[in-house]
Amino acid sequence: DAMVIQNPRYQVTQFGKPVTLSCSQTLNHNVMYWYQQKSSQAPKLLFHYYDKDFNNEADTPDNFQSRRPNTSFCFLDIRSPGLGDAAMYLCATSRDGRGNQPQHFGDGTRLSIL
């Protein structure tokens, strides 16, 4: 089945130690999104790629970066994680980003900071 896969499902890192989360998709969608979701809150969009074009949300901290080396993969890099970055990180895709298209989500990576 075509899908969005996130690895790892659970990630533990130390305060200030860089961490990378991975997302891959077999849907061949043009747009890939990264969301941060804290407990009992709605997902918050961090940024998205439309093909190779990176689009950052205005309030996304500089600590968060992303890479999309090809259509299938997208990475979320947190350069110096703080305790406030502990959250679920969700990757999603959509075919070409238009409003009438649903986004397809992976199962997320739960990030813990020690």
Place this chain on the structure above:
Amino acid sequence: AQSVTQPDIHITVSEGASLELRCNYSYGATPYLFWYVQSPGQGLQLLLKYFSGDTLVQGIKGFEAEFKRSQSSFNLRKPSVHWSDAAEYFCAVGSNRLNQAGTALIFGKGTTLSVSS
């Protein structure tokens, strides 16, 4: 500005009883509306969507939703709830932002559904 309101933070329903989760939106044009469900520790799964046409839309897992333009609402319903329906439910509106290529999916804050036996 576009927004989505889910008035109920937490709802408890008896197994076998009917369910209605409320969603109100604020959007200038005809909205693209979605309902997603999130089980604990999982990602979001699309239940159903509305773009145009028949205002009553059917989704997966026996869910349906009705778009009412006059009330700016898109409430989710299920006639008989199962214990496995216990989850977080998010209503969302999709918009085309003029200054970016991608689409903003604006979420409500979610409603937690508990199912009692």
